[in-house]
Amino acid sequence: MTPHALTLAPDRLFPSDATQRAIARNLYDHVRDLPIISPHGHTDPQWFAQDTAFANAAQLLLQPDHYVLRMLYSQGVSFEALGIGEPGQDTPAREAWRQFGQRYHLFRGTPSQLWLDWVFRESFGIEVRLCAQTCDLYFDTITDALTRPEFRPRALFDRYRIEVLTTTESPLDPLVHHQAIRLENERPGGWQGRVLTAYRPDPVVDPEFEGFQTNLDRLSECTGQDCRTWAGYLAAHRDRRRFFAAMGATSTDHGHPTALTADLDRSDCETLFARVCSNRFTPADAELFRAQMLTEMAAMSLEDGLVMQLHPGSLRNHNTTLFRAFGRDKGADIPVATEYVRALRPLLERFGNAPDFRLIVFTLDETTYARELAPLAGHYPCLRLGPAWWFHDSPEGMRRFREQTTETAGFYNTVGFNDDTRAFLSIPARHDVARRIDSAFLARLVAEHRLLEDEAAEVLLDLTYTLPKRAYKL
Amino acid sequence: MTPHALTLAPDRLFPSDATQRAIARNLYDHVRDLPIISPHGHTDPQWFAQDTAFANAAQLLLQPDHYVLRMLYSQGVSFEALGIGEPGQDTPAREAWRQFGQRYHLFRGTPSQLWLDWVFRESFGIEVRLCAQTCDLYFDTITDALTRPEFRPRALFDRYRIEVLTTTESPLDPLVHHQAIRLENERPGGWQGRVLTAYRPDPVVDPEFEGFQTNLDRLSECTGQDCRTWAGYLAAHRDRRRFFAAMGATSTDHGHPTALTADLDRSDCETLFARVCSNRFTPADAELFRAQMLTEMAAMSLEDGLVMQLHPGSLRNHNTTLFRAFGRDKGADIPVATEYVRALRPLLERFGNAPDFRLIVFTLDETTYARELAPLAGHYPCLRLGPAWWFHDSPEGMRRFREQTTETAGFYNTVGFNDDTRAFLSIPARHDVARRIDSAFLARLVAEHRLLEDEAAEVLLDLTYTLPKRAYKL
Amino acid sequence: MTPHALTLAPDRLFPSDATQRAIARNLYDHVRDLPIISPHGHTDPQWFAQDTAFANAAQLLLQPDHYVLRMLYSQGVSFEALGIGEPGQDTPAREAWRQFGQRYHLFRGTPSQLWLDWVFRESFGIEVRLCAQTCDLYFDTITDALTRPEFRPRALFDRYRIEVLTTTESPLDPLVHHQAIRLENERPGGWQGRVLTAYRPDPVVDPEFEGFQTNLDRLSECTGQDCRTWAGYLAAHRDRRRFFAAMGATSTDHGHPTALTADLDRSDCETLFARVCSNRFTPADAELFRAQMLTEMAAMSLEDGLVMQLHPGSLRNHNTTLFRAFGRDKGADIPVATEYVRALRPLLERFGNAPDFRLIVFTLDETTYARELAPLAGHYPCLRLGPAWWFHDSPEGMRRFREQTTETAGFYNTVGFNDDTRAFLSIPARHDVARRIDSAFLARLVAEHRLLEDEAAEVLLDLTYTLPKRAYKL
Incomplete structure (x- = not known):
């Protein structure tokens, strides 16, 4: 699709x-x-x-946002999988971001989606919606932009x-x-x-x-x-x-x-x-x-x-x-x-x-x-x-x-x-x-x-x- | 304006x-x-x-209306300035009315404005909105009408x-x-x-x-x-x-x-x-x-x-x-x-x-x-x-x-x-x-x-x- | 009418x-x-x-429905009149149904009317609204259907x-x-x-x-x-x-x-x-x-x-x-x-x-x-x-x-x-x-x-x- x-x-x-x-x-x-x-x-x-x-997409937009964390946690995603946990045992940022991107439908009807879509579109110029297929594109686009x-x-x-x-x-x-x-x-x-x-x-x-x-x-x-x-x-x-x-x-x-x-x-x-x-x-x-x-x-x-x-x-x-x-x-x-x-x-x-x-x-x-x-x-x-x-x-x-x-x-x-x-x-x-x-x-x-x-x-x-x-x- | x-x-x-x-x-x-x-x-x-x-605009429409008093008081208008206080030290009715008229914008979105505008228009036939410029006109129109x-x-x-x-x-x-x-x-x-x-x-x-x-x-x-x-x-x-x-x-x-x-x-x-x-x-x-x-x-x-x-x-x-x-x-x-x-x-x-x-x-x-x-x-x-x-x-x-x-x-x-x-x-x-x-x-x-x-x-x-x-x- | x-x-x-x-x-x-x-x-x-x-309209749709009972009771209809009471002293089912049908206007704006109208129309094919005039028709239509x-x-x-x-x-x-x-x-x-x-x-x-x-x-x-x-x-x-x-x-x-x-x-x-x-x-x-x-x-x-x-x-x-x-x-x-x-x-x-x-x-x-x-x-x-x-x-x-x-x-x-x-x-x-x-x-x-x-x-x-x-x- x-x-x-x-x-x-x-x-x-x-x-x-x-x-x-x-x-x-x-x-x-x-x-x-x-x-x-x-x-x-x-x-x-x-x-x-x-x-x-800022370091990367996950560190900027996912890990500090308790609105996003709570929703993912409520649907069974562990904090460890989101890259939050024991130092050195963290899930890599890209993998954490995927956990999020694959479940972006959970945010339908929430203000988090309104805010994030604005950031994705207006701040980073992304033109496709976040989903399982696009989460790597998102991670790369955002992480690259942050170096500029x-x-x-x-x-x-x-x-x-x-x-x-x-x-x-x-x-x-x-x-x-x-x-x-x-x-x-x-x-x-x-x-x-x-x-x-x-x-x-x-x-x-x-x-x-x-x-x-x-x-x-x-x-x-x-x-x-x-x-x-x-x-x-x-x-x-x-x-x-x-x-x-x-x-x-x-x-x-x-x-x-x-x-x-x-x-x-x-x-x-x-x-x-x-x-x-x-x-x-x-x-x-x-x-x-x-x-x-x-x-x-x-x-x-x-x-x-x-x-x-x-x-x-x-x-x-x-x-x-x-x-x-x-x-x-x-x-x-x-x-x-x-x-x-x-x-x-x-x-x-x-x-x-x-x-x-x-x-x-x-x-x-x-x-x-x-x-x-x-x-x-x-x-x-x-x-x-x-x-x-x-x-x-x-x-x-x-x-x-x-x-x-x-x-x-x-x-x-x-x-x-x-x-x-x-x-x-x-x-x-x-x-x-x-x-x-x-x-x-x-x-x-x-x-x-x-x-x-x-x-x-x-x-x-x-x-x-x-x-x-x-x-x-x- | x-x-x-x-x-x-x-x-x-x-x-x-x-x-x-x-x-x-x-x-x-x-x-x-x-x-x-x-x-x-x-x-x-x-x-x-x-x-x-009834005596005058302020005594009829302002001083007994606790909806109006509370809003004016909440924005720093003293009761004394509204003609409510020690007998003999009252603010004159016209002056009290001005305090109200100058702040009529405070009532935007409140039922008080709906009720009062009806009274002004339907009962007294006034055709301009209450504001700093019109508050004397209001006071006179209403106070005069009350004698009839x-x-x-x-x-x-x-x-x-x-x-x-x-x-x-x-x-x-x-x-x-x-x-x-x-x-x-x-x-x-x-x-x-x-x-x-x-x-x-x-x-x-x-x-x-x-x-x-x-x-x-x-x-x-x-x-x-x-x-x-x-x-x-x-x-x-x-x-x-x-x-x-x-x-x-x-x-x-x-x-x-x-x-x-x-x-x-x-x-x-x-x-x-x-x-x-x-x-x-x-x-x-x-x-x-x-x-x-x-x-x-x-x-x-x-x-x-x-x-x-x-x-x-x-x-x-x-x-x-x-x-x-x-x-x-x-x-x-x-x-x-x-x-x-x-x-x-x-x-x-x-x-x-x-x-x-x-x-x-x-x-x-x-x-x-x-x-x-x-x-x-x-x-x-x-x-x-x-x-x-x-x-x-x-x-x-x-x-x-x-x-x-x-x-x-x-x-x-x-x-x-x-x-x-x-x-x-x-x-x-x-x-x-x-x-x-x-x-x-x-x-x-x-x-x-x-x-x-x-x-x-x-x-x-x-x-x-x-x-x-x-x-x-x- | x-x-x-x-x-x-x-x-x-x-x-x-x-x-x-x-x-x-x-x-x-x-x-x-x-x-x-x-x-x-x-x-x-x-x-x-x-x-x-099922036995009849009243026993199926009226007497067990506490949403309906409560509304009728709140407007002064006794449970006895609705056929609920001492065995042997019950109001006949048809008479109980009339008590309800005559007061169907009480349910305007309530979900009970939405649900019941659906049942009347979709399940029993009734084409007139329940009211004092039609309650016998309702009782008969429904009670007859239930034998089928x-x-x-x-x-x-x-x-x-x-x-x-x-x-x-x-x-x-x-x-x-x-x-x-x-x-x-x-x-x-x-x-x-x-x-x-x-x-x-x-x-x-x-x-x-x-x-x-x-x-x-x-x-x-x-x-x-x-x-x-x-x-x-x-x-x-x-x-x-x-x-x-x-x-x-x-x-x-x-x-x-x-x-x-x-x-x-x-x-x-x-x-x-x-x-x-x-x-x-x-x-x-x-x-x-x-x-x-x-x-x-x-x-x-x-x-x-x-x-x-x-x-x-x-x-x-x-x-x-x-x-x-x-x-x-x-x-x-x-x-x-x-x-x-x-x-x-x-x-x-x-x-x-x-x-x-x-x-x-x-x-x-x-x-x-x-x-x-x-x-x-x-x-x-x-x-x-x-x-x-x-x-x-x-x-x-x-x-x-x-x-x-x-x-x-x-x-x-x-x-x-x-x-x-x-x-x-x-x-x-x-x-x-x-x-x-x-x-x-x-x-x-x-x-x-x-x-x-x-x-x-x-x-x-x-x-x-x-x-x-x-x-x-x-």
Whole structure:
């Protein structure tokens, strides 16, 4: 059988209804070529600091992509067969890629296929669809391309018209790559790509994080504060936040199991912190400590102006056997039901009405869109809704987000799109999907006479460009 | 820039698909001009008793509308700037209106814009869209119109073709305005508008309501019963329900934090009531007392025939600072997840199969539509589903309600539309949205050959007119 | 008024958008006539073992259909009036049928009407719609037809092109009907219909099941094991599973209140089982025992290869009065919120990565589709998602299932359709609805350029035929 041609339909993701499609096209035309604002993600700053070539197709597109890994694993493909395992016993990259290519049909109907097809077609110019017959062609084409200068990280960054890209780092990170990038930026004739960091303190805030006790000591070392005292610990955070801000950070990010916040008095904080430091704490202590730390981080945001992001609700490393063998971020994180209304109240009671405080909230529990998050964001001046996230960062997921938040929170309590990815090459594809789905959603409102077309165009421009810049103070 | 024309598209809210739109138009034509049945809402009976003119645009359309207030507040506009605050320090009405008009774009995609545009265009004849440039024109046009006889409450009631309008009052309310309206109705040549009350006993049923202890004493006073004994307290409810029914009430309404019901034996009721009366009760006592009172109210409904309504699931006054400064109903009530299956069981075990008992249940938690409420209403003879409520009283919200309840509960276990509003002028707009969305939903079923068109027409008539009258015994 | 004609529109359930409809038609054409794979249901094997005629319209289509009963009951029709009640005091079948026929409008918009109209038109050739005027005609036409050979169970099985049909039986069932069917199959010239059983151990696994203690004794009797010891009890299960497998079973099925699983050590199991056997156990003991038994059943599935199905989340017999009068399965089972991520973890930690283990999970809580089940099934090799179930086994329900699971789990972690019915005559109608809704869903993906049309055709064939056979090892 001849492999299918790989084409990207110009009208993809637009409604098939002729009225809506025509409006969607018009709207999209105004934003398709706007620069990319990527205020939250997990790319590696080393790529842009050192600008070394990516190795091969499997190492670039398969092995780090937990969306792809999880699907293949769910259908019985072992991680070893995908080249992930004991060093020296790895499956060769080409063989790993074949495992993937032969099963590309598993991705039908998933956003992974949308993103990957864009990368294959637009970035690498491949004109046949990935399948068992074409996977070697793919491997060779991609791997060859990666040796060329125009596929180096900085060249791709420029080609993709990324105006600003934010990564996330631990407070313990010395930010050497970000420093290098800033030096490069300042060098006459140097590369001008704007790559920022964000302060992600989970490793020193979550008592259940691997290595937490050691991390506290390392935090003491790198700040000179005594992080075994509550006051020293808070001072160390202030210190590192200041350093991150000096390196360009405009935001913090908090990946907690729940959205719980607390507002304990000082002596209770000290007692709790002492238990946490002693490494003799209960799960409830850990949860309460994380909750209190969200409120502390909010207090610091009022001081230093960093925008706060909360990403709760993922039960990490659900598959212990797999976690022990292969570590984090292998596609075994599973969302759980997440409560926001009571959980956020302590923090909101304290800072919810503070001018200039900004808290962007995400969810993996879509039931909270209309019930909890839109009502909260439609009331509290500090709150904004982050876009559809992770498992919901997809055409249907984005559509549900708009359908379920807009009527209560409007468009202007949302912050535009986050790609949230470590898959650098897919960034334009992801932003393109968001622009198309927003165009489609707005087109329906226009077609149903719920919005005028030029209002819709203004909203779309705001969602694509203005709101993310404003929300993240970029 | 020239302000946009303000027009109400004849096909607004209909699907853009040509087949569906044609069917929706036909269906809607049969019900567009039917009288309005408004069996649940929060307008002020004084308006109709006294028929005095409304004061100005801000006082009529902005300051009492918590949907509008919440959105403006969420984007940093203070209540003081909207003319809500310390008496004597108020922002002038025109200035408050400007704050709103300049930010009307915030309401894009929300039902507030749909309702308000209808009021602006249909009630006041304004032909340009509200924006910074036109807000003074709006203020003047509306404020001037309100001085004219045809904008008095009774004239609007008649012009809007309201067949019956129900308000809600506390058992402590002497219902003087309803008495005045009834006298007016009976006066030869008097105004014939039918305005009913509904029995809303939360202030004397919820131990955590502000002033509950005082309210008990006032209930004793106005009934002559000793409301510090369980028997006297129940007798007082019977007494007031009888009075409300005599004043035209056909229903009661219960706004509880949860849907919990209980069926305690008499001695446990007495013990619990004693704790509640002593003002030394726990939150669990308060919850159990409310739960028991729902069952008591159901028992009384079996006696006096009043239809019972349950509106659970709003966490009131989430923002304590705001509540202390500005009081209730300022847009800071937030829905929470609400369980019905186990919560309603004690009441249903006792009265669920009773002929002639009627319990209409609402929710702010849409996840219960298909999972809990449609299965319950599709089984218990006493149960009917109230329409999409509050945050879900919107095009998408109404559509989800039909999509998620119809397949299990059908149309005939629902009760048609409630506007549930204190924004009197928007009542026709809200009913019009409901009629259009039901037309659109039914049109899809017809277009997909799931219903014949004349069946759909019959269903639509029932949803619009027959079912609310029957469900509320109007 | 002339009764409406009863016709089945060829395009029913397809989108009305012309582009999508054309694609849906093409896709559906490829699968409309495929044989039916029915791997999970509740028909009575006696029908096929004995091939006796069904009695009359009411006994065949009304009285055993809890979907129909519940709707009529919810609108005030008593079970007695439907011919369900004390023997000898029954309403005559014709009169019961009239109660139904006069209220057929209650089923507008429900899947029951879709299924029944198909049965009326396709199986019985009736050409007018059921209503008050036609209900006698219906009763006579159907009751007469049932006396004819072509309406005997085996003839219908063949006419419906059922390739395989699975029923569910208790471990205590001697499977005499399945034995008879197998003998018939093996008889030269005998009927070739393939009817399998499935192992449904709830009556001997759930300590709260009616008659559990007696059932344990009966299990001892029929296996010769001492089912009052933990070891004997497990051996008895192994024994009965072996017997079921020998009679053709390829699967087990577990109908639990929750999805909780446990992995206790042996001595804890023995202690817990002793409490359960003593009939002095708490509800928590019962829940933990059921949880442990799921893990034990999984362990046995690894040994004997039976595919495991989990159907949790129904609160059975919610209406106690009705249950006491009329027993189980009368439409008073109500879904409750169901948690999977933490609940399934003990079982998955033990067997989640085992090659060849297969667990098919269902839900009545649609909020778990995107949040919990698709992420779990998109990771664990053992997991597959059962189709939209029971209250969600409907056009909108099936559409939500695909929209909310596909983007994370893809199509290939689902298992195709289950009709799950005891309403034998409606089986083709139910499969037809599933085929049409899948066609419609895929047509939208094609029309929005998210899938190529020939990919969609391949997926549809897999969903209809290949996946159920593979998932259930048929």
